Amino acid sequence: MIAFSNILGDVRRIFIKFALAVIMAVAASFLLAPYWQKSYAVIHTVLEISCIIISVSSFFVVWCVSEIRKTNLILGFGFLAVAIFDILHTFFWQGLGLFPGSYYDLSAKYWLAGRFAEALFLILSTTSIVKLSIHRWLGLALTIIASSTVAFDFYYTPGIFPVLITPEGVKPLKVAIEYIIISMFILFLFRVQKGHFHEDIITKEYLILATIITIPAELCFTIFTTITDFYNVLGHILKISYYFFFLKAVVAAFIIFPYKKLQISEDRFHKAFHMNPSMMMITTPDGKVVDVNECYAKLVGISRQEIIRQSFFEDNNEKVNWGIRQDSLVGEKLHNDILNCQTVSGESREIMVSTDTILIDNTQFVLVVATDITDKTRLEKEMARYDCLNVVGEIAAGIGHEVRNPMTTVRGYLQIFQRREQFYEYHEQINTMIEELDRANSIITEFLSLAKDKAVEMKRGNLMNVIRSLLPLLKADALRLGHEIYTDINYIPDTEFNENEIRQILLNLVRNAFEAMSESGEVMIHTSYSEGSILLSIRDNGSGIPPEVVRKLGTPFVTTKENGTGLGLPVCYRIAERHNAKIDLVTGPKGTTFKLIFYLA
Incomplete structure (x- = not known):
């Protein structure tokens, strides 16, 4: 029903324009x-000169466009043939009398040849002949040769062709030929309506309108009697009208419609490129940046204008000169390669990169598509660490107490033996055994802290109070090790937490910071509140943590300390998990910062 109403609307619009x-x-x-x-x-x-100018203009529109893209040259050659016959018709027209050798109906023959060529080329434009690959100059030569041959035959062999018009009026044969031409135009209309003309709807509308106007125009030339007859005037005016609509159809088909398609295509590309959530960049083969989308510019930390036209490499050492440090992306195809890059702010990011060669206007470029997978990788590592902690926690919950009970018994007997005189000579060895048992017991205590289902009592309070209560102990440790500890305590709201566990996590992180620094180091404890979360950070000015160690941080039993157990940080991560908190790490040559972020419900 909607399609029918659209067709009805098109017919109404064409009829109104035709009537006007x-x-x-x-x-x-x-x-x-x-x-x-x-x-x-x-x-x-x-x-007639007006019609000739319109025909030649239509031809040149098609001809010029064919230099840029493959197009339907049949219509262009048809307008050229029509222009040639219209020139001859005007030159030999009996009313002008410029050529002494002219005779009365020669002009009429050229007229009919023009109309016939017009109708024929229109019909041919709806057939498969338009798909033939004919060189444009060959087609031009064939059109000129064919038109000239017909013109010479009409002029030099007048006896072969019957007379079409005399001073007394139009001959029946001319009328019959005009009706044949009209029927050809009607055939063209039928083929257009059947979808044999593969152009846009606007072009079809102008072609249909022009073709419909040709019918009354041709009829006028079948009924006029003299040169000064009213129908002769009306026929020529209508001829200009349909020539004008033919020109509009050509302009629409070969200029306006392709331009609109180009605009739509460019708009689609612009949106697909610049609004793409993935990072995209186009470079020349030698690495000069042609275009880059906002996502890429945002990652790098500088504007698109600063990136464009810069060289992708810096000093030919596989370094991007606008801040990213990564492997070469130009000269070889990459497919989902994982590369590390560094933004201008110094932040390290992990990206997955693919490249491919593309042709734009017969020029080779390189398309770079990258996805920032830093957060995804971090989450995967976090999940792997938590899985590991869960396994260790389950083991701790299952066997921790069973191991501690016999150890307590052994320690008790060793203390009894230590007091007896007969074991006095073994006093030093027994003391060493008790110390090792105590050390093993402390490890088991930390081990039990990894238990996921460990019951902890949460009370409402303020983390600032915990920091202040621990500060004397931490300052004593710092003084003993030759370090300084400072605080930057800003307002934070009360929250639910377990004081013993917060003390444990704070002690672990600060003491790790002390051990990471050489003599005369500085540790800063900072608190702040922002957007529904509390930040507690511990920063040291040590030499940073190596990347290979960072990847393993939080994994149980992984330690760089000579006498470390590798359970301190895993315990911190487990405590953070129980408090709906997250531990972030920022490390570099100038130090390391552990950020403990508590999310408020």
Whole structure:
């Protein structure tokens, strides 16, 4: 129903334009008729030259566009042939009398040849012949040769062709040929409506309108009796009208419609490129940046304008000169390669990169597509660490107490033996055994802290109070090790936490910071509140943590200390998990910062 209403609307619109064109042509003919009778030679020549200019313009539009893209040259060659025959028709027209060798109906023959060529080329444009790959210059030569051959035959062998018009009027044969031409135009209309003309709807509308106007125009030339007849004037005015609509159809088909398609295509590319959530960049093969989307510019930390036209490499050492440090992306195809890059702010990011060679206007470029997988990788590592902690926690919950009980028994007997005189000579060895048992017991205590289902009592309080209560102990440790500890305590709201566990995590992180620094180091404890979260950070000015160690941080039993157990940080991560908190790490040559972020419900 919707399709039918659309067709009905198209028909109504074409009919209204057709009616207006005919009415205007009739009105113009009435106004022009008195002047036509007095100066018909001049007016006829002006009207025909107008048609010739329109035909030649239509040809040149098609011809020029064909230099840029493959197009339907049949219509262009048809307009060229029509222009040639219209020139000859005007030159030999009996009312002009410029050529002494002309005879009365030669002009009529050229007229009919032009109309026939017009209808024929229109029909051919709806057939498969348009798909043939004919060189444009060959087609031009064939059109000129064919038109010239017909023109020479009409002029030099007049006896072969019957007379079409005499001073007394139009011959029946001319009328019959005009009706044949009209039927050809109707055939073209039928093929257009059946979808054999593969152009846009606007072009089809103009072609249909122009073709419909040709029918009354041709009819006028079947019924006029003299040169000064009103129908002769009306026919020429209608001829200009349909030539004009043919030109509009050509402009729409070969200029406006392709331009709109190009605009739509460019808009689609622009949106797909610049609004793409993945990072995209186009470079020349030698690494000069041609374009880059906002996502890439945002990652790098500088504007698109600063990136574009810069060299992708810096000093030919596989370094991007606008801040990213990564492997070469130009000269070889990459497919989902994982590369490390560094933004201008110094942040290290992990990206997955693919590259491919593309042709734009027959010029080779390199398309770079990258996805920032830093957060995804971090989450995967976090999940792997938590899985490991869960396994260790389950083991701790299952066997921790069972191991501690016999150890307590052994320690008790060793203390009894230590007091007896007969074991006095073994006093030092027994003391060492008790110390090792105590050390093993402390490890088991930390081990039990990894238990996921460990019951902890949460109380409402303020983390600032915990920091202040621990500060004397931490300052004593710092003084003993030759370090300084400072605080930057800003307001933070009360929250739910377990004081013993917060003390444990704070002690672990600060003591790790002390051990990471050489003599005369500085540790800063900082608190702040922002956007529904509390930040507790511990920063040292040590030499940073190596990347290979960072990847393993939080994994149980992984330690760089000579006497370390590798359970301190895993315990911190487990405590953070129980408090709905997250531990982030920022490390570099100038130090390391552990950030403990508590999310408020």
